[in-house]
Amino acid sequence: MELAVTMQRKALLDTTMSNYGLKARRFILFYEQHQRPWLPASEATVLLYIASLLKDGGIKSASLQPYLSAINNYHEDLRFPGPTKGRSVTRAVKGMATIQAELAVHEENIETQRTWLPAAHVRRVHEAALRLTPRSPEELRLLRAFAYVVVAFLTFGRPDTGTLLSRQHVH
Structure with missing residues (x-):
């Protein structure tokens, strides 16, 4: 029995378990402050949590997955369904990314018009x-910069060009 428990515990690195603990604790504290049960959490509960993270501004959508994984990990260990796997949560994370990008553009006055590099220049x-x-x-640094510009032009936003590029195309 002890070996079975150890195997389960060792399935995740100690650092992962520690990070999950911290992230799950943040989730639990949020729900205790709002006097809501966190276990088992519903998808709607997770949506409220994601909205609070967006409102607080401390976490970017790209960094959200470990928080969601921690919530699922605790639920699934206790044989509850993982509440962060639904379509609504996936859409909320995408919406969070869009809102954060819009806020960054608005707050930092980032120019949103694309400037393209003409092929003739490349x-x-x-x-x-x-x-x-x-x-x-x-001169070697200059050559590397030239090569970078050309390869970046060929591959950026052009996955078909990048995958079809072979050694013979690059001198």
Whole structure:
């Protein structure tokens, strides 16, 4: 029996268990403050928690998954269904990301119009890179910068180009 318990405990790294504990504690404290039961939590309860995290502004949507995993981990260990797996929670996380992006643009006055790099400019960078024979560390850095611009242009937002790019295409 002791070995079975140890195997379950060792399924997750000690740091993961510690992080889950801290994240679950935050979830529990939120619900104690609002006098709501956290176990078993419903999907609606999790939505309220996500909304509070957005309102508090301390967590980005990209960092939310470990919090959701911690909640599910505790529920599933006690044989309750994981309340963060539903469609509403998935949509709330996506909505949280959109709201946070909109707030960042609004608060920081970020220019949202895209500026594109014309292919003709990238071709000139490529041609300059082909002519360059680096003889110093500065020229080598310049060659690397040229290569970076060309490869980034070919692959960024163009997954088909990036996956079809082979060694023979790069000098």
